[in-house]
Structure formats: structure tokens, C-alpha cells
Amino acid sequence: MTDLTAADAVTDAAAYAEAAAFLLGADWLTDSERTVRTVAVRAELRATGSYRHTPEELAHGAKAAWRNHARCVGRLHWKALRVVDRRHVTSAEEVFDACVGHLRAASADGRLQPVITVFPQRAPDGSAIRIWNPQLIRYAGYRDADGSVTGDPLHVELTDMAGSLGWQGRGGRFDVLPLIVQMPGEEPRWFELPSDAVLEVPLAHPEFDWFAELDLRWHAVPAISDMRMEIGGIDYPACPFSGWYVGYEIGARNLADTDRYDLLPLVAAHMAIDTSYDSTLWKDRALVELNRAVLHSFQQAGVHLVDHHTVTRQFVTHEDRERRKGYPVSADKHWIVPPLSASTTPVFHRAYETIEARPNFFRQPAAWR
Template identity: 55%
Template structure:
């Protein structure tokens, strides 16, 4: 049986938790509204408190910002403010376990890009720098913010790299079922779909005053890892693979009362994101029954724990494959220890660390990781990343334009 047949499946009715997300009560988007003066001032005071060597004194900079907001309804972050704000947004992201590395985030200032072609070029450069030959680097590309005079550009994709999903005449789905509607949308916009199980979707770039435009990601920029198992070659025969860079592209970066709806960012994968969610969730590739069948497991009863055994073997395959290919990935035990290191460092600096327990605890063997056995403070600290209803709708393939 070939991999396309194995990966074509009937859609599940079960709905799992969403992918990378944001605080549940985000501040409203500032499209068409003035920048928030109080939030701008709070941010600037925080920035100067952590960076005391700024060439412009705090009071002078606050006066500049107040005057700009009074005159134009908005203001412009300096490159240093933008870099700091983007890094602290990661530091404040309560659902991310990998925040130990927040200060290493590479910030690419793309605010001058206005055309879809320029934006596409910068997104490609983002992937190039992030991929780094397999030595994945945390990168964020920050494009123009929303202002009272001009809305910001957007990318409809929820990640820069996602796989298509195709409805077949017999009711099954080939590829990633989570992206069937988005695949339908881009096909209506003119995408010529290859119709395989791991087809990289095109980017939909939406700029003010223009219709959304499709752009393919050059094949050489999508590093993928074929998945093999060190002990079970029957898993190798499935022809599974996954891409190396998880670049989230539909979350709104909010810094100092300004919103940047297009600010794609990435770290590197923790293995469970692939082996316990993307390839396993019932509304994604739903591979546990396939893996269990390949391993000859007894699936007649839940008491055989066949799901657990298949899950562990699939996660072994993910980590083994990335390491063999020389592509950076982390396991959930290591990242759990690193998160507690991050907590200790931040607390030593007098800073609180907001964390959502349900997202910090890994989806595999949570009870034997150190992050399981403690409580965390939940708070909406800014700068931060947020997910809006508009972004959710676009990512699900709901086109706001008539067609």
C-alpha cells in the first residue's frame, strides 16, 4: 500500500485543542484607531528600565511619542524598541515552553515593505535565515503596523509552511485535514495543486488596496525531514516527512499600544508537536491506527495501551530522523528542564513568568516531566502575541472577498 493511500482518511468528528495560540482575551486590534498612549508610555518606561544606555532620555522620547500620537494618531518604534518589544513578546508568551532563548530572537525590521512582491521576498529570506542549513534559528520578521491611515498587510496562512488537504470523491481526505478549507480557497484563487500527501501550500499575501495574491515558496527554502525509525523499518515504508521550521504567521504582535498583524516568528520544533499532535490528532493526519497496524499491535481493546505504544514509537521516529538529518529539534524532557531554568532566571531578575499549565505540560509523558508538578501564574503581560477572529477565519479558509 503506498503512502498516499495510507494518508487518505475519512475526516474525524473529534476536534482537538487548537495549535499555537494566544491569550484568550486579547486587546482589540487598533485598525483605524489611535495608538494607546498609556500602553505606549508603559512600554517605553519598561524599555528604558532594562536598557539604561539609550541615546534619547526617557522624558524626551515620551514627549516625542505623545506629540506624534496627538498629531497623527500613531507613532514609530525605533529599531531598538522594535527589537526589544518583539523579544519581550516572546518572553511574555504564556503558552510557550521554549522561552529560555527569548533574548536570542533575531528581529528583522521589514516595516518599509509595501508590495506583495516585497513581502514575499522578505518571507522567503525569513525562511532562509531561520532554516540555517538545519541549525534552526529563532527569527521574527516585523512588517508595517496598523495605523489610523493605513491598515497593515497580512498573510492568510497560519504558518508559513503548512501542508495541503484534499477532499476526495469517496469522502476521504488526502494530506492534512486541518487545511482542507484553506486548500479549497487557494485553489479557487488559482493554485495548481499537485494533490499529494505533503504539498506545501502557497502564501496568500493581502496588502491594502489590492486583492490577495498567491506566492509559492521556493522548494529549496522548505527543509523537510523524511521520518524513519531506528528499529522498525515498516514505519519507514509509510513515506512520512515533516518540515523543519514552525513559523507562525497569523498572530498579532502588540508593542506599546501598536499592532503588527504581520510578524511571522519561529523557534524550532519540540518533537511532540510533530509526533503527538500534527501527525496524531484525529483532525490532522490521525496516524496512530496506521502505526499500530504496522507494528502489529493488538488494537482490540484500549487496555492493551496500543495508542500509547504507537505514540511513543512515532515520537522516537521523529527525534531520530531530525537528529540523523542534522536538523535542530528538542525533546520534551529537555525543554521542560529548560523552562524551569528560564523561570529561575526571570525570578532572579524580579520578573514574573506567566504560564498556561495546560500548554506548558507536554502532550507525551507529562506526569514525568518537571513542569507538571507545580502551579504557574497566569497573566496578560505586554508586549505579547494575540490571535484575532479575523486571523482565525483566514487561517480556516474563509475568504472575506467575493468570488
């Protein structure tokens, strides 16, 4: 490495170490093939400052990233992840088209499939494609004159940003935001998602007829689009991935949190529960019925999601399988334990350690910041 400065040598060594550690897990290669591939990766790193994964490496890495992600309770199904390689795209239109294709494939007429669509990796100069939306499907939040919000308060800032780019929403509670794509060196552009790519479920209750009159709904596919995936030292800042919802993500968080749709007071009022004292447990009773409505509605619509008791049992199955293989199980208990009936689920009673394993998914700052 006589042509490198000392700092370059350190960077080269660190990048090579990440790549070599990842390639050790390439169990589809023979020992001799792995040696040849490792030498080729090092040469590519020296020549360009980066290297490109083979399709097999990308698929293995994406599945391993899901397997290692400490905040996901649904990792039992990590091997079933469908990896869509879109590393060849060069325009915002192509990114948008691929995202629409992702949503259509993941929806599967309600038989949801785990899918990740991977766009080009971060360039050696740090430039990268970014999808501004935290999920491919999100609802707008409009600021009202009295300081309240119509729609989802979580996405007021993104709604404002979309408006500054020329998008005009209808002002409703469940307006689907446009997809905002920014290519390296270009201004962001917005694209309206076609209706056939946005599978939504209207919400009703198995016993309360009045619930349907609340005119609530939620989208079926949770497609995370603002995280970066790291595989063998390579960053993929645009890689939307999706599985299916756990019921409480909708019923106990999106629709119930006080800084989101804050529906518990409304549901309690329709149930004629005394809300003047916390000791009436009105929040608990309204929360359970809101979650019953979500589970019932998705089931009636033939759209897959899972309840918190089932998914936590599945996680314990996953955990036990991994431990038998000698594979470390990382879990962030704040995310693994459900916000509903926590102590009735098996994960509440287990201890977990959060390990920052790689490959993995990581948070990144909002693109507009």
C-alpha cells in the same frame, strides 16, 4: 487637548498610556532620553493617531513579546531572537521575498535560529498587511469524494481558498501550500515557495525498517504567521516568527491527532498490536514509537529540534531565572505541559498563572473571514 473631542481624548490617553508603559522598560535610554522620547511619542500620537517604533524599540519589544507569551515552552532563548525589520515594504512581492529570506535564515542548514520578520504596523484606519497562512510552511488538505481528506485536514479551508485564487496542488499528502499575501486595499495573491526555502525531514525509525516505507516527512521550521504582535499599543498583524519544533508537536499532534494525519492506527497495525481494546495501550505504544521516529529522523538529518523532557527542564530553568529577577512568569499549563508522558516532566507538578502581559503575541481571526 482642546482640539479633541471627549472620545478622542480618551483614545489618546489610552494609547499614550500603552506607549509610556512600554518606554519605561527602554533600559538602553537614560532617564532624560526616555523623557524626550516619551514627549515625542505623545506628539506623534496626537498628530497622526499612531507612532513609529525606533529599531531599538522594535527589537526590545519583539523579544519581550516572546518572553511574555504564556503558551510558549521554549522561552529560555528569548534573548537570542533575531529581529528582521521589514517595515518599509509596500508590495506583496516584497512581503513574499522577505518571508523566503526568513525561512532561509531560520533554517541555517539545520542549525535553526529564532527569527522574527516584522512588516508594517496597522495603520490608524485599521488597514494592515495579512499573511493568510497560519505558518509560512503548511501542507495542503484535499477533500476527497468519499468525505475523507488527503493531506492535512487542518488546512482544507486554506487549500480551498488557495484553489479559488488559481493555485493547483498535486493532490499529495505533503504538498506545501503557497504563501497567500494580502496588502491593504488589494486582493490576496499567492506565491509558490521555492524548494530551497522549505527544509523537510523524511521520517524513519531507529529499529523498524518498515517505517521509512510509510513515506512520511515534516518541515523543519515552525514559522507562525497568523498572529499579531502588540508593542506599546502598536499592532503588527504580519510578523512571522519561528524557533524550532518540540518533537511532540510533530509526533504527538500533527501526525497523531485524529483530526490531523491520524497515524496511530497505521503505526499500530505495522507493529502488530491488538487494537480491539483500549486496555492494550495500543495508542500509547504507537504514539511513543511515532515520536521516537521524529526525534531520530531530525537527529540523523542534522536538524535541530528538542524533546519534551529537555524543553520542560529548560522552561523550569527559565522560570527560576525570571523569578530571581522579580519578573512575573506567565504560563498556560494546557500548552506548557506536553501531551506525551506529561507527569514525567517537571512542569506537570508546578502551578502556573496565565498573565496577559505586554508586549505579547495574540490570536487574530483568519484573514479571509
